Amino acid sequence: MSVALRFAGVGKLYDTPTGTVRALEGITVDVKQGEFLSVLGPSGCGKSTLLALATGLDLPSEGRVEVAGRRVDRPVTDVGIVFQTDVLLDWRTVLGNVMLQVEMRELDAARYGRRARDLLRAVGLAGFEDKRPYELSGGMRQRASICRALVHDPPLLLMDEPFGALDAITREQMVMELHRVWNETRKSVMFVTHDIGEAIFLADRVLVMTPRPGRIAEIVDVDLPRPRKVEMRESHAFLALVAHVRNLFVQAGILQGDRHTA
Ligand SMILES: Nc1ncnc2c1ncn2[C@@H]1O[C@H](COP(=O)(O)OP(=O)(O)O)[C@@H](O)[C@H]1O
Ligand SMILES: [Mg+2]
DSSP states (O other), X not given: OOEEEEEEEEEEEEEETTEEXXXXXXXXXXXXXXXXXXXXXXXXXXXHHHHHHHHTSSOOSEEEEEETTEEOOSOOSSEEEEOSSOOOOTTSOHHHHHHHHHHHTTOOHHHHHHHHHHHHHHTTOTTOTTSOGGGSOHHHHHHHHHHXXXXXXXXXXXXXXXXXXXXXXXXXXXXXXXXXXHHHHOOEEEEEESOHHHHHHHOSEEEEEETXXXXXXXXXXXXOOSSOOGGGGGSHHHHHHHHHHHHXXXXXXXXXXXXXOO
C-alpha cells in the first residue's frame, strides 16, 4: 500500500531568545493511503509542529518528511488543512470561502462550484451558501472550513484540533460528521487532538505522544469495526483502548493512575 505521508527520524529544534527548544525527537511514522491516523498528546508535545512539518510551512531539523513519496522542502499544495480556529474570511460568503481554494488554484469554477455546493449540502449547510461566516455558529463555521479543505479533492487531509474551540455537544456531532465524510471519501488523514475518546473513535491508528521533547510513546492499532457507531464508545473494546492509552500517559507521569487517587 502506498504511503500518503511519511516521517522518518524527524526531529525539530527551535531557537528562542533563551536557548534552543527541542520540540520533536525521533518521529518515525507513515500515514498509509486511505488511513486515518490520530495524533494524541497533551498541550506542548509537538502536535502542531508535526502538522506544520507535513504542510511544509516549517521544515524538520533532523530526518525527512515525505508527502506522496516526495520530500517536503516547501509548502505542499496538494493537501487540505483545517485549523483549530477557522480562518474563514468574513467579507466572503460561505460558498465564497470554500471557493477560495478553487480560485487560488485556478481550477474550473463551474465544476468545482458544483462540488463546493455538494460538500456544503453533505455537511448540512445547504441554504447557507450565501450567508457570511459571522452569521454561522461555531460548529457550522468548522463544517464550512472542512468543505474548504476538501473542495480541491486533496488526497491528504491535515487537521489540527479542528473541534477544540467547540462546546462538548457540538464537538460530538462534528466527530460523527467527520467520520461520515471520511467514510465516504476515504482520504488519508492526520488528525491532531488532545481528546482520547475522539482520537480512538475516528482512527485506524493512534500515535500517542509525550512531551519535552515530543516523542512517540506508542502507535496504537484501533481494531474496531467500521463504520463506527456512537454506541461503540460504551463497548468493552473501546473502553479497553481508552484505558490502554490513559495508562501510557500515567506511565509518562502526565496523568495520575487510580492508585494515586483517594
Ligand atoms: N515557533 C516556535 N518557536 C519556539 N518554540 C516553539 C515554536 N513552536 C512551537 N514551539 C515549542 O515546541 C513545543 C511543541 O509545541 P506545539 O507543536 O505547538 O505543541 P502542541 O501542538 O502539541 O501543543 C512547545 O514546547 C512549544 O513551546
Ligand atoms: Mg497545537
